[in-house]
Amino acid sequence: MIDGVSVVSGERVFRRHPARAVVSAILLSSVLSAATLFILPQFLPRRMDLSTRGMIVLAVAIALTLVVFVSILWLRNTRIVVRSDQVEVGRAGNREVYDRATTAFRSKITEHRTNGLRSGITRALIIENAGREITVELPGFTRATFNDLMATLNPIAPSPATDPVAAARERAQLPSSFTVDASGERRLANGLAIGAVVLLVVAAAVVVLALQPGFLDGELSALVLLVPFAGLAGIVLAIGALQRRRVLKAIPAHITVSHHGLRLDDADLPFSQLTRIWLTPPGYPVRRIRFERVAGRATVHVLGSPRVQMTPEYTALLLALRAETAQHPEMLRLDLE
Incomplete structure (x- = not known):
């Protein structure tokens, strides 16, 4: 089993990785047991003898x-088996089988935030069958396992062409050259950098003034209070500017798609040197492409966002890659972040 996916006699089995489930159960039970040890004795009668109190806490x-x-390893342990003609969904005490020919499958990803910060993600499989819509929660499914499941259920690779000439003609009608305008991202990075410089200069100027004899006794001595706030804000903006610069470096200006591979600016990426190409779905606010190489680390490039625009549109790139990777049906996949 690799990250919750196993292959057995022509079928693929998707589930939470057993080791992850056991570790989660151990950690959660340890936290609850520790809380019980410290909290429960406060609610027990003071006259109760120590051994009885200990037995109650232990129980x-x-x-x-x-x-x-029981909850993690059984009640919330969902197992999905994908066969060529059927999909079996097994949950606690329940097993349902769906015919792939008459059933539609789609994903549902919910991002949870606490005080504006990302605190977790809930992944679910939506099953539409015989007029019913069934939501199957998939607790413990990692991003890789969930992506693999949806790629198996809904492969985006085209069906084998019955007419190679017609397929080539359709492929020729798709755009092969794309440009990416990152001017909005560049303006944001420059604005953050300018703001950081201004705030840090103000903080430094106030420090220099504060070192002058008699300044702290004058009417402008309250300016010293600006130093920590301006300095901290300047550092935060500087970090933000550096992060946006890193994003800019990962945005190619030109992309070319051919039958042999891709070209990002001056870098060639032949299909023969790639194991996977992951594309963010077009409906996502930030759209990325991720390359997994036969040798070397994976690389990620931003291709679309409110500040990054692609021409022709991002959907056209997905269709072009879909057509050009037809001879590599397992290569192109959607990255459901």
Whole structure:
């Protein structure tokens, strides 16, 4: 099993990785047991003898541990088996089989935020069958496992062409050259850098003034209070500017798609040197392309966002890659972040 995916006699099995599930159960039960040890004794009668109190705390801790393990390893352990003609969804005490020819599958990803910060992601499989819509929560499925599941259920590779001439004619009608305008991202990076420089200069100027004899006794001594705020804000803006510069470096200005591979600016990426090409779905606010190479680390490039525009549109790039990778059906996949 690799990251929750196994292949057995022509079928693919997707589930939460057992090791991850056990580790999660151990960590959660340990936290609950520790909380029980410190909190529960405060609610027990003070006249109760120590041994009885210890037995009660131990019994509650064991009960919570059993509940956690049963919940994680059984109640919330979803297993999906994909065959050529069927999809089997197994949950606690329940198993349902769907005919792939009459069933539609799509993904649902919910991002959770706490105080504006990303705190987690919930992944689910939506099954549409016989007029019903069924939501199957997939707790513990990693991004890689979920992407692999959806790529198996809904492959974006085209079907084998029955007429090679017609297929070549359709492929020739698709655009092969694309330009990416990152001027909006560049303006943001420059604005953050200018703001950081201004704030840091102000903080430095106030420090220089504060070192002058008699300044702290004058009416402008309150300016010293600006130093920590301006300095901190300047550092934050400088970090933001550096991050946006890193994003800019990962945005190619020109992309060319051919039957042999891609060309990003001056870098050639033959299909023979790639194992996977991951594309963010067109509906995502930030659209990326990720290359996994036969040798070397993966690279990610931003191709679209509110500040980055592609011409022709991003969907045309997906269609062009879909057509050009027809001879490599396992190469192109959607990256469901």
